[in-house]
Amino acid sequence: MEASIALSGGPIRRWRPKPLIENPWTRYAVYLAAILYAGIAFGTLDINWARAAEGFERGGRFIAGFFPPDFVSKRVEITEGLIESITMTVVSTAIGIVLSIPVALGAARNLAPLPIYLFCRAIIALSRTFQEIIIAIVFVAMVGFGPLAGMLTLAFATIGFMAKLLAEDIEDIEVAQAEAVRATGASWFQLLAWGIQPQVLPRLIGLSAYRLDINFRESAVLGLVGAGGIGDTLNNSFERYEFDTAAAIMLIIIIIVMGCEYSSSWIRRRVQ
Amino acid sequence: MGAAETPPPGLMLQISGLTKRYATGDLALTDVSLTVPDGQVMALIGPSGAGKSTLIRCVNRLVEPTGGKVVLNGDDITALGQGALRRARRRMGMIFQEYALVERLSVMENVLSGRLGYVGFWRSYFRRFPQADITEAFRLLARVGLDHMVDKRADALSGGQRQRVGIVRALMQNPELLLVDEPTASLDPKTSRQIMRLVVELCGERGLAAIINIHDVALAQAFAQRIVGLQGGRIVYDGPPDGLTAEVLTTIYGEEDWSKTMSKVEEDAETEPAV
Numbered sequence: 001m002e003a004s005i006a007l008s009g010g011p012i013r014r015w016r017p018k019p020l021i022e023n024p025w026t027r028y029a030v031y032l033a034a035i036l037y038a039g040i041a042f043g044t045l046d047i048n049w050a051r052a053a054e055g056f057e058r059g060g061r062f063i064a065g066f067f068p069p070d071f072v073s074k075r076v077e078i079t080e081g082l083i084e085s086i087t088m089t090v091v092s093t094a095i096g097i098v099l100s101i102p103v104a105l106g107a108a109r110n111l112a113p114l115p116i117y118l119f120c121r122a123i124i125a126l127s128r129t130f131q132e133i134i135i136a137i138v139f140v141a142m143v144g145f146g147p148l149a150g151m152l153t154l155a156f157a158t159i160g161f162m163a164k165l166l167a168e169d170i171e172d173i174e175v176a177q178a179e180a181v182r183a184t185g186a187s188w189f190q191l192l193a194w195g196i197q198p199q200v201l202p203r204l205i206g207l208s209a210y211r212l213d214i215n216f217r218e219s220a221v222l223g224l225v226g227a228g229g230i231g232d233t234l235n236n237s238f239e240r241y242e243f244d245t246a247a248a249i250m251l252i253i254i255i256i257v258m259g260c261e262y263s264s265s266w267i268r269r270r271v272q
Numbered sequence: 273m274g275a276a277e278t279p280p281p282g283l284m285l286q287i288s289g290l291t292k293r294y295a296t297g298d299l300a301l302t303d304v305s306l307t308v309p310d311g312q313v314m315a316l317i318g319p320s321g322a323g324k325s326t327l328i329r330c331v332n333r334l335v336e337p338t339g340g341k342v343v344l345n346g347d348d349i350t351a352l353g354q355g356a357l358r359r360a361r362r363r364m365g366m367i368f369q370e371y372a373l374v375e376r377l378s379v380m381e382n383v384l385s386g387r388l389g390y391v392g393f394w395r396s397y398f399r400r401f402p403q404a405d406i407t408e409a410f411r412l413l414a415r416v417g418l419d420h421m422v423d424k425r426a427d428a429l430s431g432g433q434r435q436r437v438g439i440v441r442a443l444m445q446n447p448e449l450l451l452v453d454e455p456t457a458s459l460d461p462k463t464s465r466q467i468m469r470l471v472v473e474l475c476g477e478r479g480l481a482a483i484i485n486i487h488d489v490a491l492a493q494a495f496a497q498r499i500v501g502l503q504g505g506r507i508v509y510d511g512p513p514d515g516l517t518a519e520v521l522t523t524i525y526g527e528e529d530w531s532k533t534m535s536k537v538e539e540d541a542e543t544e545p546a547v
Contacts, residue, residue: 180372180438183332184445185361185389193397194385198376 065243071252074237074245081233082252084147085219088229092151093212096158101204103159104166105192111170120163127160132218136227147228154215154222161214162207169203170196202271209264216260220253283345284310284449284481285331290340292326292505300326302505304340308449313475313482315496315513317489319525322502324485328451331483332364333357345448362389365442367471369454371434373426373441380422382437383409386444405444412440416470432463439471443478450475450482456491464488468495489516 021027071078106112106120132153139149139156173196181195223231230249237245285308292301300323308314316324329335331342333349342349349360365386373382387405388396395401413419416436426434435455442450452471456464468484472495475482486492492499493513501509501516501524508523509516518530 174372174375176368176370176372177374179334180366180368180441181374181385181388183334183361183364183366183451184386184441185358186385187358187388187393189393190388190396193393194374194377194381194388198374201376 062243065241066247068244069247069251070242070244071248074233074242074248077233077236078230078245078249078252081223081230081249085216085223085229085231088147088151088154088219089212089216092154093158093208093215095151096155096211096215097162097204097208099155100159100162100166103163104170107163107167108170110173110175111196120167124160124164124167127156128164132157132222133225136222136225140226145226145228150219150222150227150229150231153227154218157218158211158215161211165207166200166204169200173199205271206264206268209267213257213260213264217253217257282310284308284312285345285483286341286343287327287331288341288343290327290330290342291338292323292330292335293338300505301330301337304502304505304507306500306507306510308481308483311475311479311481312498313472313484313496314498314500315492316483316485316500316502317487317492317524318502320487322524323505324502325453326505327502328366328453328483328485331449331451332361332366334366358389362445363448365445365447365450367435367438367442367450367452367455369457371426371431371438373434373437375427376425378423378425379413379418379429379437380409382426383413383440383444386441389445409440409444412443415474416440431459432467435459435463435467436470439467439474443474447480450480450484452482452484454485454487456486456488464491465494471495489521 019027021030103120103123106116107124109117112120135156136149136153139152143149143152177199178191178195181191186194219229220231220234223229223233224235226232230253234246234249234253237243237249285306287304287306290301290304290306291299293299304323304327316327318324326335330337331344331349333342333352337350340350344360344363347360349357352360374385377385381399384399384401384405387401391401391405410419410422413422416439418433418436418440421429421433426437429437438455450471455467455471459467468491471482471484474480484492484496493516496513499509499511499513499516500507501520503524509520521530522528
């Protein structure tokens with residue numbers, strides 16, 4: 001290395017990547033503060049090692065209760081729960097997508113005038129602010145226990161999710177293509193169908209498949225607050241200490257979620 | 273052609289006092305007045321930012337002019353409401369820089385999109401265009417040598433092929449006037465000449481007037497009947513192609529050694545007989 005530098009003749013020009021924080025005093029002060037904070041924070045944790053050791057044993061017994069998983073003795077309840085969950089998922093995803101499209105159009109700044117834009121963004125914000133569980137509790141209070149509450153919850157959450165991501169895709173379209181369609185004398189709806197839909201359709205399909213997968217997972221959780229589906233069945237089996245049935249239900253959920261995951265990523269790859 | 277009430281004979285487009293100020297405060301066009309007679313192919317040259325694109329977009333109101341009047345074959349475009357404006361846009365075919373085809377649609381769909389102003393929403397949505405439109409699409413695609421690619425997706429075509437599709441889309445509107453925005457900006461020199469020749473030939477065949485924005489002075493001189501030079505949003509030259517002297521080019525573009533461009537222009541003029 002020295003030799004090659006010597007050959008080039010000039011003075012040695014060294015180089016190091018620029019640090020994130022330029023001033024070395026500030027830099028090391030920040031590192032020190034971070035380490036100190038971590039140390040103090042760890043110190044405030046009150047860990048009772050004896051209790052933890054005892055807990056390990058109890059946790060072990062709890063997990064042992066899951067084996068062997070029992071698919072058979074509650075098969076009617078499991079099947080009913082599953083069918084309810086799948087129905088809830090499909091219906092809520094379909095309704096959510098249909099409702100999210102006009103919201104997405106309104107929430108795209110390049111299509112909508114400012115008042116409509118603000119209104120649609122407010123719908124999206126409202127739908128995204130609250131966790132599904134909280135929305136589900138509200139709907140359970142409104143329409144009672146059962147899958148209707150779960151379906152309404154998932155449809156509502158789907159609107160915010162789909163509309164936000166679709167609106168962002170609409171804002172990213174190639175303006176020239178839409179402009180060319182406008183220049184032919186096309187109406188506003190023709191502009192949507194010819195200038196914008198072809199550009200965002202792959203994203204819409206991909207997002208729909210992804211949301212279907214999310215909604216199934218959520219439907220399993222929503223049962224915990226009485227919003228119907230396989231989650232209800234799971235919750236009941238825990239309450240009756242039927243851990244072997246609970247294990248079977250969880251295995252089924254895992255398999256279905258994995259199936260959704262693979263098929264939705266396959267669909268997304270295919271539609272480009 | 274359009275059923276305009278007593279158009280002034282032979283005047284396809286009259287622009288008077290056209291001014292455009294963008295929301296950012298930039299004055300893109302200042303009091304531009306221009307008349308294009310029937311069947312004339314006019315090249316609009318000028319440096320980037322001179323207002324060439326704004327000018328042709330003000331003609332079909334893709335950009336709303338701030339002031340002035342645009343009259344197409346006797347109809348005041350600037351006074352039209354939304355519905356009437358859409359009907360007026362059918363009469364002005366537009367060809368774009370970088371083609372502006374809808375990439376995920378097929379060649380045929382892109383071509384038929386030129387008929388959107390004539391076909392209702394549901395018919396267009398389900399691609400049920402009248403047979404006359406489809407026959408015309410095949411005829412024009414054959415004319416530009418692309419009738420074997422109707423079902424190819426637009427993004428699978430080469431640059432020259434895409435621009436041909438763009439030209440056919442504009443012609444499908446059965447326009448009276450072509451607005452052409454930098455048609456050769458992303459094409460190689462040979463394809464650029466072919467595309468320019470095709471546009472000029474088609475204008476000749478159909479008796480169309482055209483305004484062509486173009487960067488390449490030599491191409492403009494070789495193919496246009498008239499040159500208009502735009503600088504800082506004002507017209508600084510309006511005359512025949514051979515009137516572009518070094519002084520004129522300096523007024524349009526600024527100080528530069530124009531002798532190279534000029535000599536190239538003369539060679540081109542010799543090898544390329546005026547169309």
